Structures are given as C-alpha cells and as structure tokens.
Amino acid sequence: MTVAALITLVLIVAVLATLALTRVAPDVVLMAALAFLVISGILTPSEALAGFANPGVMTIATLYVVAAGLKETGAIQWLAHRLLGQPRRLRQAQLRVLLPASGLSAFMNNTTVVAMFIPAIQEWAARLRLPTSKLLLPLSYASILGGTCTLIGTSTNLVVDGLLQSERGISLHMFELAWVGVPLVVIAGGFLYLMADRLLPNRQGALEQLEQAREYAVEVRVIPQGPLEGKSIADAGLRSLAHGYLADIERDGELMTAVPPETKLQADDILVFVGAPECARELRRVHGLRPANGDVRKLDIAHHRRCLVEAVIGPDFTGIEQTVRESRFRSRYQAVILSISRHGRRLPGKLGDIRLQVGDTLLMETAQEFVSQYQYRKDFLLVSALNDSTPPDFRKAPWALGILGAMVLVSATGLLSILEAAFLAGGAMLLTRCVTASKARRYLELSVLIVIAASFALGNAMDKTGAASQIAQWLLLADGLSPWMALAMVYALTVAFTELITNNAAAVLMFPVAAAVAEQLGVSIMPFAIGIMFAASASFMTPLGYQTNLMVLGPGGYRFVDYLRLGAPMSLLVGGIVIGLVPFVWNF
Incomplete structure (x- = not known):
C-alpha cells in the first residue's frame, strides 16, 4: 500500500469518526477533508472539485426548486387530504398512509412529502381517535421505499447515477430502478401493514404532546x-x-x-x-x-x-x-x-x-x-x-402538479435527460409563480449539496491512490468468494455507513470500493452500483440515518428503541429482497 493510499484511509476513518461521534456539521467535516486532499497534493484542485460539476449534484439542486413549487402551492397537501380519506379502523388508516406516501415519494423529494403529510395525519388521526405513533414511522419508511422506485425518488439515486455517468459513461433511465423498487414497496410495504401495529407502541403523538404543551x-x-x-x-x-x-x-x-x-x-x-x-x-x-x-x-x-x-x-x-x-x-x-x-x-x-x-x-x-x-x-x-398561518395558493396547485408530470414524462420517454427536464421544470415553477425566486433560494439545501459534492473528493482519492482496491482486497479475502456474496458484503457495509453518516456520503464512499470489487472479480459494476443505491437509502434502524426518520421522532413520540424494533426486521427484509433481485435484472 502506498503512503498516499494509507493517508487516504486514515482520512476516511477520521471523517467517519467525526461524523458519527461529534456534532460538527457534515459540510464542515467534508470540506475540511477536501481541503486536506488538495493541500497534501493527493488530488489536484480540479479533481477535488469535480463533485461540484457532477450532473447528479446539479440535478438535486434543481429539483429543490421543483419541490419548492409543490410545497408553496400546497400541491402535496392538496393530494394528501384527498388520498387519506376517512378510514374507520387503524388498518385502513395505515393502508391510506402507505400507498400515497410511497407513490408520491417516487416522484418528489421524500422529505417534502413527509413534512406535508405529518400535520395532515396528526389532524386526521386526532379526529378519528387513532394513535399517530402507529402511523408516522410507517410514513417515513414508506417514503424511503417509494424513493427507490425511480431515478428522481431520492438524491442518493441521482448521486450514484452521476458517478456512473462521469466514470463509466452509463446513464440510467427514469423507471429502470422500478424492477426492484416496486417489488420492494409491495413486499416491505406489506410487512409494514401487517407488523407496524404489533411492533410500534401506542404512544402519544404531536397533537397529544401539543395539548399537554398548551396545558x-x-x-x-x-x-x-x-x-x-x-x-x-x-x-x-x-x-x-x-x-x-x-x-x-x-x-x-x-x-x-x-x-x-x-x-x-x-x-x-x-x-x-x-x-x-x-x-x-x-x-x-x-x-x-x-x-x-x-x-x-x-x-x-x-x-x-x-x-x-x-x-x-x-x-x-x-x-x-x-x-x-x-x-x-x-x-x-x-x-x-x-x-x-x-x-x-x-x-x-x-x-x-x-x-x-x-x-x-x-x-x-x-x-x-x-x-x-x-x-x-x-x-x-x-x-x-x-x-392561523398564511395558507398556500391552492389555485396554482394544478400548475405545479402539471409541471411535475411533464418533467417525469419527458425524462421517462427519453426526450430529455433528467438534468435537462429538471432545468425546464424549475424554470416553469418560477415563470408560473408557483414559487418566487427568493423563496426558491431558501429551499436550496446548500449544506446537503456541499456534503454530496465534497464527498466526491474522498471517492476520487480512494480511486486514485488505490485505497479502494485495498479495501476490495480485504473484502475478498476469502478464496473463491462468489459475486453474490461480494454484493451482500458491499450492501451490508453501505447500510452500516448510512446508519452512521449521511446516505449520500455513504454512497459516494462505497462507489469506488464497489468498482474495485467488481474489477477484481471480473464482473459488471452495475449490480454493485444498484445495490449501493438501495443500501444507502435503507436507513431504518436509527432516527439519525435519514432525515424523514428524525422528522417523525418528536411528532410520533418515538424512542430510539422503537426504530430498532421495527427497523431491524425491515432492514433485513429489504436487504434480502435487493440482494436476491438485483443480479437478475443487472447481470454480473
């Protein structure tokens, strides 16, 4: 192992430890690592800053504007109230939460979906006298599952797609992930439907908390x-x-x-x-x-x-x-x-x-x-x-939904790339005044974009110095390891990373390792890249691994053990489905 590779590995360990054990902001940690790689000479400035020009990162930034238009017009809230309906029993309520949440999250930012669903579910559950603690965590999990069905469903998918485009010249289609994502939603969603009531507590949620807080x-x-x-x-x-x-x-x-x-x-x-x-x-x-x-x-x-x-x-x-x-x-x-x-x-x-x-x-x-x-x-x-707060401009909700539908249509049919379709959709949101330019700027998650773009520098350093190849050799230490077992190991390591650090950083760090594993086994990188996409989104066991999990923590009255009780079997089930199906769709 070269000195540069050793320094890179030490830096990776330091970054992971800092992100997992301290409260230092992730964008500060990743930018400090980027600066170190440039100053030490391991990467040139252009190599270190390549992430900021990655099409996946720019697509994510543009989709924030689209999400802003959907939120400001109340389009998601408008849909939520019509899709939730008036169920009479808990099982009906859970079904009415799981289906719309997973469906909407396939086409828009799942954080936005969960943020808009939470108050609607709180009000609706209070009126029907149903416990929100049995509804909000399934809402988060369903939005995560739904985001795996399309390329734009979650930023992680766009990040890995951007890496495939820049390094391998491979571009995924809008619904290509649905071959695994849809079975995942059906099977894992069925598990939530059957087991959430048994595994989650009947605990006070945000409206009950609010009544106490107001008292x-x-x-x-x-x-x-x-x-x-x-x-x-x-x-x-x-x-x-x-x-x-x-x-x-x-x-x-x-x-x-x-x-x-x-x-x-x-x-x-x-x-x-x-x-x-x-x-x-x-x-x-x-x-x-x-x-x-x-x-x-x-x-x-x-x-x-x-x-x-x-x-x-x-x-x-x-x-x-x-x-x-x-x-x-x-x-x-x-x-x-x-x-x-x-x-x-x-x-x-x-x-x-x-x-x-x-x-x-x-x-x-x-x-x-x-x-x-x-x-x-x-x-x-x-x-x-x-x-009472200022209500959204529901008159423009059809415009926002129409723009979203057009974006999905032109990108799915191949008329435009995801990035080009997102550019047009973001511009249309501004031109139709679904969202103003000043509010669109505020919706841009700059810290998230910086984390993703800076993570590319670590991935490039691992690839350039040979650190990724070294990790791949450690993973393939057992003689005669099958590609299927290697995929399972890469998947498990990605899940561990995403529970400790951000999902996007986990995907970027694991991509060069997956590429090295595929190269050493002499197989295609595609099953490993797709496996990373799903694994980086499979954060079910802690509230910290995925933002939607953290968003329902207080409103649902949850404790850390609740995530583990429902999330551990969910994680095992999702992992088994992904590892079992991916090689059949994308051959080794």
Whole structure:
C-alpha cells in the first residue's frame, strides 16, 4: 500500500469518526477533508472539485426548486387530504398512509412529502381517535421505499447515477430502478401493514404532546402593597378564569396544594396556574400580578407582534445537551420557551434546568417573523405557528402538479435527460409563480449539496491512490468468494455507513470500493452500483440515518428503541429482497 493510499484511509476513518461521534456539521467535516486532499497534493484542485460539476449534484439542486413549487402551492397537501380519506379502523388508516406516501415519494423529494403529510395525519388521526405513533414511522419508511422506485425518488439515486455517468459513461433511465423498487414497496410495504401495529407502541403523538404543551404552568407573583394583597382567591377573581385554574401557591419556600378559595393572598406569593396559552394573556390583565419569571418581560417584542410557535429541535441546533439557561435561548432566538415535550411527555421541573436534545418539541412565545426566519434552517424541524398561518395558493396547485408530470414524462420517454427536464421544470415553477425566486433560494439545501459534492473528493482519492482496491482486497479475502456474496458484503457495509453518516456520503464512499470489487472479480459494476443505491437509502434502524426518520421522532413520540424494533426486521427484509433481485435484472 502506498503512503498516499494509507493517508487516504486514515482520512476516511477520521471523517467517519467525526461524523458519527461529534456534532460538527457534515459540510464542515467534508470540506475540511477536501481541503486536506488538495493541500497534501493527493488530488489536484480540479479533481477535488469535480463533485461540484457532477450532473447528479446539479440535478438535486434543481429539483429543490421543483419541490419548492409543490410545497408553496400546497400541491402535496392538496393530494394528501384527498388520498387519506376517512378510514374507520387503524388498518385502513395505515393502508391510506402507505400507498400515497410511497407513490408520491417516487416522484418528489421524500422529505417534502413527509413534512406535508405529518400535520395532515396528526389532524386526521386526532379526529378519528387513532394513535399517530402507529402511523408516522410507517410514513417515513414508506417514503424511503417509494424513493427507490425511480431515478428522481431520492438524491442518493441521482448521486450514484452521476458517478456512473462521469466514470463509466452509463446513464440510467427514469423507471429502470422500478424492477426492484416496486417489488420492494409491495413486499416491505406489506410487512409494514401487517407488523407496524404489533411492533410500534401506542404512544402519544404531536397533537397529544401539543395539548399537554398548551396545558402548561404559568407562574405569577403577587405584587407587594398591590391591590390583591390581603384579598382571598375568590375575591381577587382568580377562581373564574376562562382558560386556566389555580393549582398551587408557593409561599416562603413551601408549596401549598389544593388551595381553598378563601385563602388570603400575601405579598410575593407565587401562584401557579395550569391552563391553555390564553391563560397567560388572561393573567396579564389582572392588576396586582406580574410574571414570576422575568424572561417573558425581557422579550423585546411588542405584544401585538407575538405568537405561539411549535418547533422540533434539529441536529444543527447549537444548544444540544445544554440547559435552556446555558443555551441563552431567549437572547439568541428572541423567543421564550413555555413548555418542552420529549418522547410524547411534557417535561416537568424548571425549564431553565432542562437539557435540550434533538427531537424535543418546544412551545415558544416569540415574534411572528420567527416561522419565516427559521423554517428554512436546520436549527429546528417542522417550525409552525400554532395560530392561523398564511395558507398556500391552492389555485396554482394544478400548475405545479402539471409541471411535475411533464418533467417525469419527458425524462421517462427519453426526450430529455433528467438534468435537462429538471432545468425546464424549475424554470416553469418560477415563470408560473408557483414559487418566487427568493423563496426558491431558501429551499436550496446548500449544506446537503456541499456534503454530496465534497464527498466526491474522498471517492476520487480512494480511486486514485488505490485505497479502494485495498479495501476490495480485504473484502475478498476469502478464496473463491462468489459475486453474490461480494454484493451482500458491499450492501451490508453501505447500510452500516448510512446508519452512521449521511446516505449520500455513504454512497459516494462505497462507489469506488464497489468498482474495485467488481474489477477484481471480473464482473459488471452495475449490480454493485444498484445495490449501493438501495443500501444507502435503507436507513431504518436509527432516527439519525435519514432525515424523514428524525422528522417523525418528536411528532410520533418515538424512542430510539422503537426504530430498532421495527427497523431491524425491515432492514433485513429489504436487504434480502435487493440482494436476491438485483443480479437478475443487472447481470454480473
């Protein structure tokens, strides 16, 4: 093994360890690795930056604009409400989730599909009294499965297709993957339909969490020498609030519970009310009371510009594993946390002492601009105002769906390449005003594009230095290893990578290894490349491997063990189907 190959392998291990064990942003890690490869002379600048000119990467970037048009016009929401219908039993509900989610995800970004389905399913499940915990994880898995049916179903497919185009001159067709993807959806979808109810818990979801979050505790203090000092609770009018009730009184460090209405109020008594968010506004109108916690008063936002916002903490939130107080949440985001839900339960205790985690659901009081400011960033997922928000322009939903259909049609018939069709579709979304240029820019996931493009540098380094060939030799250590067994090993290694790091990075890193394995066995690269496509999307066992899994963590009230309980058999089933079918469609 050459020195350059050894350095490359050490760098790969360092990148994987950093991505898996730290909270450093993936785009920072991959760009640092790219810079190292250029400065060390292992790659020339043009070789290191080749990923930024890859057609697969540019196709992904353009499809973000198409997805933006679909979301801004409410096209997915419009379809979701019509496809979900009014089932009466859980099995019917699961079927109505699995079929539309997998079908739509075959043609549009599955993250967008899941984001639009979550609130629709929450509202629908609450109305029908069905547990969201048995619906949202199957929604995520179905969207992953549906994305494997077409070339544009997931960015991973486009990345591997881009590698095949640039390195082998092979270009896949729109529905070529359907030979394996459709059986995968049918069989694995059937498994979800039969087993999700048994393997998933009946746990509170986001709407139930929200009811608890909205039923939060409001603490106020009796002003010394104020109009309420010396009055009874009944005389002060505190027994007739419309949106809350007095639960406890804290006096001189002692907690008084089940307080009778004739109890006299004293100066500096801390009154603990439990109720809906309107209770806080109601108490502010009572002369003689002030907030016991000064954070709400410190919020430098006029009352008429405030609103209640629900947000799920994302992986790039800067205060993870810090307490609310340590994170300086109020000063950083100009928002005050009113309540925190985790795994379906409202967290008790002092809010300032709670350590924040990925997936926590926050109920906040903040400015009306908070939603538009943070819904396109990665600090939070599913940022939404609890009051009425601006509805999508449903009048243009048919335009958006028509543009999507035309894009699929012209690329499927071979009239245009995927990239060319995406360019035209993105331009049509802008020309028809389905999405404005400024909003389209905000929908571009630059960090994701940088991760994908920078990952190409690592793949090129592995190929150029011979590190990929060395890994292939280690995989083929056993004499007489059949191509089928080699495919299974490449698939398993890709799945392990995608559960630890991003799916696109896993695909790019494994592609040169798969190419080297195929070359050493003297067989076609196609079964291995297709196997990587499916393996990189097969992230079912953790919430961190795929963004849709993380998106349903808080709203479904899930815990890590829930993913393992349903995801482990799913992963084995999907792996068996892919490894069994791929060589029959793409021969060794």
